[in-house]
Amino acid sequence: MGRVGTDSPDVVRLWSVKKTYRTAAHEVIALDGVTTGFPAGTFTAVMGPSGSGKSTLLQCAAGLDRPDGGKIVIDGTDLATLKETALTVLRRERVGFVFQAFNLVSALTAEQNVSLPLRLAGRAVASAEVRAALARVGMAERAGHRPSRLSGGEQQRVAIARALITRPAVVFADEPTGALDIKASREVLRLLRGMVDDQGQTVVMVTHDPVAAAYADRVLFLADGRLVEELNGKLDAESVAARMTGLERSAC
Structure with missing residues (x-):
């Protein structure tokens, strides 16, 4: 399935x-020759001004959108x-997603929402x-409980459980705290941090x-579609x- 040899x-x-x-009027260069990697067991944040290309970077890196050039490898697969x-199968089995809008199915309980990726893949639940x-x-x-009976923070935690149920190689989170209050945001961020540290x-x-x-x-900081800076280590x-x-x- 397109696996490539790599160290x-x-x-x-x-x-x-x-x-x-x-x-018809113009073109926008969203990504301009970006080269980077996301090591196993790490937590990377991607930032940049509006229009810098950060959402496009996530969409391409996750296989949601195809780039015009370059190469992307997920878990050894080009x-x-x-x-x-095959790309849909890879996303379903090897990639987890957490979005700002939660994207839970309103008619399903929390338990049913979490099991949904397994059901869609035809796997035993x-x-x-x-x-x-x-x-x-x-x-x-x-x-x-259905989503209507859960707070925003609780819905996002259910969404994180759903993202993890397939044991993905990577979880992509797009503004996961953008719709939450401060308390719920911190809970979600501590949860994401714990996934990295503990699992x-x-x-x-x-x-x-x-x-x-x-x-x-x-x-990672982007500007005009390019990686322009990186901060590492103990961050504040x-x-x-x-x-x-x-x-x-x-x-x-």
Whole structure:
């Protein structure tokens, strides 16, 4: 299935990835030769001014959108070698997604929402496995509740359990705290951090919030579709915010 030989420790690797959106009036270069990797068991935040290409980077890296050039490998598989059906299977089995809007099915209970990826894949659903996934995110007691009876933070925790149920190689989170209040945001961020520290999960998160980014192991900064800076090590919201302010001033 397009597997490539590599000694790279990266679960996801991008080489010279380019993406351009064209309209009748003009074209926008969303990604301009991006090369980077996301090592196993790490938490990476992706930041940048509006229009910098961070959402496009996530969509291409996750196989949701195909780049115009370059190469993307997920868990040893070159995405360019996959036809659409095989790409859908790879996303379903090897990639987890957490979105700002939760994307839970309103007619299903928390337990049914978490088991949905397994059902779609035609895999047997063990109730104990689903309950264990909910327990890991602190939602075991709410398994029988539909989304309308859950708070925003609780819905996002169910969404995280759903993302983890297939034991993905990588979890991509797109502004996962954007619709939450401060308390719920911190709970979700601590949960994502714990997935990395305790379970060795690889997490890539797009965010505009320096406080959220400070939970990561490193922060990648984009501007005009290019990677322009990287912060590593012990991060704090103040240093992340200072870098973002510098990029936003440069973009003006």
